[in-house]
Amino acid sequence: MSRFAAALLCLLCSAGLASVAQSAERPNVLFIAVDDLNDWIGCLGGHPDGSSPNIDALAKRGCLFTRSYCSAPACNPSRVAIMTGMRPTTTGIYVNPQPWKPVLKDTVTLPQHFMKHGYHAAGCGKIYHGAYDDDTSWNQYLKKGGDPKPTQSVLKDPHSKAGGIVWGVLDNEDSEMNDHKMVDYAIDYLDKEHDEPFFLACGIYRPHMPWQVPRKYYDLFPHNKVTLPEVLQTDLNDLSPAGVRMARPSGDHANILKTDNWQYAVQAYLASIRFADEQVGRLIRGLDNSKHAKNTIIVLWGDHGWHLGEKHHWRKFSLWEEACRAPLMIIAPGITTADSKCGRTVDFVDIYPTLSELCGLPIGEHLDGESVVPLLKNPEASWNHPAITSHGLKNDAVRTERWRYIRYKDGSEELYDHDKDPMEWTNLAARPEFADIRKELAAWRPKSHAPEAPYDKSKRQPKVNRKLSNKARK
Numbered sequence: 499m500s501r502f503a504a505a506l507l508c509l510l511c512s513a514g515l516a517s518v519a520q521s522a523e524r525p526n527v528l529f530i531a532v533d534d535l536n537d538w539i540g541c542l543g544g545h546p547d548g549s550s551p552n553i554d555a556l557a558k559r560g561c562l563f564t565r566s567y568c569s570a571p572a573c574n575p576s577r578v579a580i581m582t583g584m585r586p587t588t589t590g591i592y593v594n595p596q597p598w599k600p601v602l603k604d605t606v607t608l609p610q611h612f613m614k615h616g617y618h619a620a621g622c623g624k625i626y627h628g629a630y631d632d633d634t635s636w637n638q639y640l641k642k643g644g645d646p647k648p649t650q651s652v653l654k655d656p657h658s659k660a661g662g663i664v665w666g667v668l669d670n671e672d673s674e675m676n677d678h679k680m681v682d683y684a685i686d687y688l689d690k691e692h693d694e695p696f697f698l699a700c701g702i703y704r705p706h707m708p709w710q711v712p713r714k715y716y717d718l719f720p721h722n723k724v725t726l727p728e729v730l731q732t733d734l735n736d737l738s739p740a741g742v743r744m745a746r747p748s749g750d751h752a753n754i755l756k757t758d759n760w761q762y763a764v765q766a767y768l769a770s771i772r773f774a775d776e777q778v779g780r781l782i783r784g785l786d787n788s789k790h791a792k793n794t795i796i797v798l799w800g801d802h803g804w805h806l807g808e809k810h811h812w813r814k815f816s817l818w819e820e821a822c823r824a825p826l827m828i829i830a831p832g833i834t835t836a837d838s839k840c841g842r843t844v845d846f847v848d849i850y851p852t853l854s855e856l857c858g859l860p861i862g863e864h865l866d867g868e869s870v871v872p873l874l875k876n877p878e879a880s881w882n883h884p885a886i887t888s889h890g891l892k893n894d895a896v897r898t899e900r901w902r903y904i905r906y907k908d909g910s911e912e913l914y915d916h917d918k919d920p921m922e923w924t925n926l927a928a929r930p931e932f933a934d935i936r937k938e939l940a941a942w943r944p945k946s947h948a949p950e951a952p953y954d955k956s957k958r959q960p961k962v963n964r965k966l967s968n969k970a971r972k
Contacts, residue, residue, distance in 0.1 A: 526794040529699040532774055533624055533706040535800030537823050546725050549772050552779030558837045560829030561874050567845045567885035567897055568802040571814040571821040574627035576801040581607045583850030583865035586888045590948035595957030597630050608850050609635045612697040615859050620687055623680035623701030640683045646670040648710055657762045661753040665709035665766030667716050677702045677777045685784030702777050705770035715769040721761045727807045736925040738910030750812035795856055800824035817895040817904045818922055822887045830856050833874050840877035843897050844870055845885035884942050891950050896942045903939035
């Protein structure tokens with residue numbers, strides 16, 4: 499072999515080794531979103547009947563955040579905050595019917611950030627909210643499809659719905675469900691060789707309504723044996739009209755009680771969580787069986803929580819614990835320790851800078867969150883960042899490890915001591931002995947609030963900041 503050929507061969511080999519080394523230093527990301535998933539999973543202990551063995555097993559592989567909170571208790575603003583790294587108070591996207599792209603057309607989304615730095619971004623299912631998907635965020639994407647419908651007898655069953663709260667047993671196989679198909683797509687992607695590191699997002703729709711899942715999941719939770727949430731009948735007596743308006747006790751909750759459907763609805767939500775958990779399990783097994791298992795960061799999050807009667811409220815759309823707390827777990831090879839738990843308060847705008855740091859990408863100055871990598875390395879590390887949640891213009895909640903402070907647009911306030919009152923039954927805001935604590939927490943509220951982004955004219959405007967009706971006052 500000539501000296502030139504030998505030198506060329508040496509150079510090519512060195513370049514190949516450098517390429518392999520560079521690839522090894524750039525981990526993949528598996529980004530799992532579970533829609534409307536509150537803390538009723540085993541590892542968070544939000545409900546005594548909750549069953550989520552696959553999600554629980556995933557949590558044990560890395561770091562589970564036990565005090566993680568959404569930036570907004572509604573799908574669209576929460577997901578916009580996660581995908582842009584900016585709070586509603588920065589973007590003006592406060593509620594669902596506000597299209598985000600016209601306002602934030604120049605914003606680099608999380609997957610776009612990865613694409614700009616050599617990653618292939620693929621996704622499936624629900625990552626952005628409904629009609630506000632963003633094709634420019636992905637190299638390839640499979641949009642969410644539909645699900646089978648219950649039989650007519652189930653649809654007409656008075657114990658399969660209560661007003662706008664809808665559920666029902668399906669006599670279908672898992673393979674017929676949209677979430678199963680989305681996971682199939684993600685598993686197929688994981689089975690392939692990739693020349694670039696990848697950012698793969700998989701959006702699982704359940705337990706979003708309608709809570710219609712195959713019968714075998716319902717059978718795990720007989721309706722006459724489920725535990726109902728603990729509710730104080732006088733819970734709303736110490737709230738301002740703004741707080742009562744947010745609870746809407748004369749709406750969903752009154753309807754659930756009138757139709758004797760509380761146990762059936764709880765059964766359906768638990769069944770839907772268990773179905774979603776099975777899809778998460780399939781996805782993680784797909785990763786484990788692939789060539790990418792050892793070099794892939796896993797992030798699982800729920801976009802917000804869900805009330806099932808607590809504070810006489812149903813759905814999300816509130817600033818209390820049940821609507822704001824949602825799962826967050828991160829498994830980062832070489833960084834996280836198995837079965838670690840972090841009790842610091844984090845919120846979901848922290849995901850963008852965290853993944854950027856873990857993958858060696860620059861962290862943009864426009865981001866509102868903080869990287870939680872120090873907490874992944876040491877869950878007990880000092881951390882002076884409360885979680886901030888907003889719902890509607892100038893309605894904000896501040897959550898520390900002990901306290902929840904709420905201030906509404908009209909200036910009324912709530913304060914709860916979670917060490918003594920985890921159900922948030924006693925509003926301490928008006929008590930003079932807590933004035934200093936209230937003032938300290940209030941200082942963490944956003945210093946400014948972006949004006950509301952334009953509403954989608956085809957959608958009904960929500961009632962977040964409207965005046966309280968006479969009926970609600972009663």
